[in-house]
Each structure stands twice: as C-alpha cells, then as structure tokens.
Amino acid sequence: xxxxxxxxxxxxxxESKQPILTHLLALRxxxxxxxxxxxxxxxxxxYLFCTPLMDFITRPIVERGVEIIYTAVSEALVTQFKVSLIxxxxxxxxxxFWQIWxxxxxxxxxxxxxxxxxxxxxxLLLFLMGVLFCYNAVYMLAxxxxxxxxxxxxxxxxxxxxxxxxxxxxxxxxxxxxxLPVAIYMMTRVGWVNYxxxxxxxxxxxxxxxxxxxxxxxxxIVSQVMLGLPMLLLFEVGVQVSRVVxxxxxx
Numbered sequence: 001x002x003x004x005x006x007x008x009x010x011x012x013x014x015e016s017k018q019p020i021l022t023h024l025l026a027l028r029x030x031x032x033x034x035x036x037x038x039x040x041x042x043x044x045x046x047y048l049f050c051t052p053l054m055d056f057i058t059r060p061i062v063e064r065g066v067e068i069i070y071t072a073v074s075e076a077l078v079t080q081f082k083v084s085l086i087x088x089x090x091x092x093x094x095x096x097f098w099q100i101w102x103x104x105x106x107x108x109x110x111x112x113x114x115x116x117x118x119x120x121x122x123x124l125l126l127f128l129m130g131v132l133f134c135y136n137a138v139y140m141l142a143x144x145x146x147x148x149x150x151x152x153x154x155x156x157x158x159x160x161x162x163x164x165x166x167x168x169x170x171x172x173x174x175x176x177x178x179x180l181p182v183a184i185y186m187m188t189r190v191g192w193v194n195y196x197x198x199x200x201x202x203x204x205x206x207x208x209x210x211x212x213x214x215x216x217x218x219x220x221i222v223s224q225v226m227l228g229l230p231m232l233l234l235f236e237v238g239v240q241v242s243r244v245v246x247x248x249x250x251x
Contacts, residue, residue, distance in 0.1 A: 030099040037095035042088035050080050053087060057167060058160075060143050066156045068163060079161045086168065097124070123182045130178030130230075134171045138226045142170065173213075177231050184238030188245045195243040205235055 045053070058068055070076045089096075097120070105113060147156060187193045198205075213228040 026103055030103045034092070034096045034099050037092035038085075038088050041091040042084055045087045045091065046080070046084040049087070050084050053083060054080060057083065057164065060140060061158060061163065064143070064147060066147065066158055068158050068160050070160050072161075075159070075161045079164050082161075083164060093124075119182055119186070123179055126178040126182060127175040130175040131171055133178075133230070134174035138174070139167070139170055142226065173227055174230070177227065177234060180231065180234040181238040181241055184235075185241050185245055188242040193242060195239065198239045198242055202239075206232065209235065 061068060070079075101117075101120070104116070150156065184193065184198070188195075209231045210224065210228045213224045213231060
C-alpha cells in the first residue's frame with residue numbers, strides 16, 4: 001500500500017513538472033529564434049547598410065556645418081556596431097513580436113487574444129509615432145537651439161559616439177512615453193486605477209512627469225520640457241480613456 005502511495009506521489013510530481021518544462025522549452029525556442037533573427041539582421045545591416053545609415057543619422061549635424069570627430073581609436077567602429085545592433089533589433093521586430101505572440105497565445109482566452117492583438121499593434125504604432133514625432137518635430141529644433149546657444153562660446157566638434165548616444169537618449173524616451181494611454185488602459189482594466197483616482201492625482205502626476213522627463217532625457221531644460229509637455233497631453237488622453245473603460249470582472 002505504501003509503495004502504491006509513493007508511486008502516485010511520484011507520478012503527480014512528474015505531471016506537475018511537465019507543464020513547467022513545456023513552458024521553459026517554449027521560452028527557450030522564443031529566445032533562440034529572436035536572438036537568431038537579431039544576429040542575422042545585424043550582419044546584413046552592418047555589411048550592407050551601415051554607411052547610409054550613419055549618413056542619415058549624422059545628416060542633421062553635417063547639414064548645419066558641424067564637423068564630427070572620434071577621440072578614441074575604436075570609437076568609430078564601436079559606434080557603427082551600436083547603430084547596426086539597434087537597427088537590427090528594429091528590423092527583427094516582426095519576428096520577435098511573432099515569437100512573443102506564439103509564446104503567450106496558449107494562455108489566453110479567445111476574447112483576450114483579440115484584445116492582446118489590438119493592444120499589441122496599437123502599442124507598436126504609438127511607439128513609432130513617438131519616435132517619428134520626436135525626430136521630425138522636436139529633435140531638429142533641439143539641435144538648432146543647442147548650436148545657436150553655443151555658437152559664440154566655442155567651435156562645435158562633436159564626438160560620433162556622444163552624438164549617437166545623445167540621439168538615441170533623446171528619441172527612445174518619446175517612443176516609450178507615447179505608450180502612456182495603453183498603459184493607463186491596461187491598469188484601468190486590471191483595476192489598479194480609475195477615472196476618479198487619476199483626476200484626483202493629476203497635480204502629483206504633473207510633478208512626477210517632469211521629474212521623469214528630467215531622468216529620461218539629456219540634462220538640459222529644453223529636452224525635459226519637450227518631453228514633459230507631450231507626456232502631459234498623453235496622460236490627459238489616458239485619463240479620458242479610463243473614463244469609458246470598465247475594470248475587468250474578477251472570476
């Protein structure tokens with residue numbers, strides 16, 4: 001009798017481990033395919049498109065007559081690696097997103113799958129809108145401001161690594177901040193926030209937004225204000241979204 005009980009316990013333990021092992025194998029497959037896609041895209045971008053990509057990135061500075069230099073032996077090559085890797089992640093995004101979808105899909109109900117798809121593509125669209133808005137409407141103005149502010153003080157000679165780092169540090173936060181309405185929608189659905197709470201906390205959120213803008217952007221007041229103002233607008237959009245969204249019913 002004891003042997004039977006021991007056999008049943010071992011069987012239950014084995015069965016409980018199988019779903020965990022299945023999830024780990026699925027996660028490993030997702031990671032391997034995603035990193036493989038990034039590696040392939042990196043090789044293609046670096047060997048075929050690195051030069052035109054660097055020309056595109058440095059064009060705002062070059063067109064304004066600013067000379068770009070490098071101050072370390074490996075700086076130019078390392079910067080090209082950095083840019084190629086970021087571009088490779090962008091190129092590989094469809095594969096990465098598809099793998100994420102395949103990983104989470106089995107755990108979702110049919111209505112949740114439709115909602116996840118909609119939010120997924122909406123979040124991607126908002127991120128791209130944030131990046132494009134920043135580059136075309138904000139970044140160029142910021143470059144002109146900085147160059148005019150220093151034109152009577154010194155001759156600008158920009159390090160390629162510092163310039164690229166500044167560019168991505170300026171643009172990427174805008175892409176992330178544009179996700180704010182989606183984040184508020186999800187928190188409202190979960191029940192963490194609602195319209196009344198957001199409206200009551202508005203003055204604290206305004207303060208927090210400008211603190212966050214100061215952390216996310218390069219250390220200058222222009223960048224912080226240019227990020228803080230869209231964040232305020234997006235927060236207000238999120239507040240109105242929470243006004244019409246109902247929390248998900250708990251089962």
